[in-house]
Amino acid sequence: MKRVLVLTGGGDCPGLNAVLRAIVKRASQEGGWEVLGSIQAFDGILKNPTEVKILDNQTVAGIHVRGGTIIGTTNTGGPFAWPVKEKDGTWHTVDMSDKLLQKLDQLQIDAVINIGGDGSQRISQKLFEKGCRIIGVPKTIDNDLSGTDFTFGFQTAVQIATEAVDKLVTTAASHNRVLILEVMGRYAGWIALHASIAAGAEVCLIPEIPYNPKKVVARINQRFSKGKGFANIVVAEGAKSINGDVVYQDDFNDKGERKKRLGGIAYHLMHELKEAGLKAEMRETVLGHLQRGGTPTANDRILATQFGVKAFEMVLKNEFGKMVAYKHPDVISVPISEAIDKYNYVNPDSNLVHTARGVDICFGN
Helix, strand or coil, rough: EEEEEEEEEEECCCCHHHHCCCHHHHHHHHHEEEEEEECCHHHHHCCCCCCCCEECHHHCCCHCCCCCCCCCCCCCCCCEEEEEECCCCCCEEEEHHHHHHHHHHHCCCCCCEECCCCHHHHHHHHHHHCCEEEEEEEEECCCEECCCCCCCCCCHHHHHHHHHHHHHHHHHHHHHEEEEEEECCCCHHHHHHHHHHHHHHCCEEECCCCCHHHHHHHHHHHHHHCCCCEEEEEEEECCCCCCCCCEEEEECCCCCCCCEECCCCHHHHHHHHHCCCCCCEEEEEEEEEHCCCCCHHHHHHHHHHEEEEEHHHHCCCCCCCCEEEEEEEEEEEHHHHCCCEEEECCCCCCCCHHHHHHHCEEEEC
């Protein structure tokens, strides 16, 4: 009996369960394979006692319609930065990668499939360089991983953001307000750009095009002067003004340590627009983790299923050190090193940005 270990790392994402289901169903066709799920990414292997779950056809039946992941996930720690608490209550991190590889051998794991985004695939690459037989599956709602046209979870996040703009349009019109919607995306504006085009937002602010608050105000005033007494702005969490910086919020991790995380640009933008002279009444909405939850769209279920089937077939072909990728219209494999080589930003000169400008969406520049 051969064993493949599957894990989901980083932020949760619609479609994760569909990947797990596809891997199990494809493996069951080969015979002689057992699929194990590591609970909360690599933590399940590194913990004592080990926390793994057998994944079979019964376990994964019907899970493709569910959001989240049945084996849990985490975006802290990992084999190269394992948190250790000292007797005095302080924390530090240690490299547990050698211990991880040792435990994989003890569990007689023949291959590892790591489902995750940029950070997770960087871990995959480092483990591959240490001799781990590992394959990557790209996962992020932000669509910021190079090497693949799209990642599953992105289309679901765009759909949720689009529906949010649709709803905000009616309340903005009813009260003659400017409604600001903050969406996720880290340092890329894919979600904001797609949702703005789909929902017909007046203004779209993304990290790749620093905005001038005065130009945003001029655009909104122009719209109000035509008798349309409302406007909708979609802003990506990593957006910044021409003279400003990316906005972060203070946060605490599960160890009580202070850290910074992206978020708060909607509130910051509202104050910038007021200072730039906007008189219209404004309200802000932060969509937050609603973009990560719920049932994946049909598109994401299909893409996730394609990725899962391809990942296991890469195991059969010993294509280790590679990641599943979607290059229209095919699902292929690319070196993980290539996928993490550069960040997948929106190209300000791309056809999609050109399309947005063509329907009179303002980027504030």
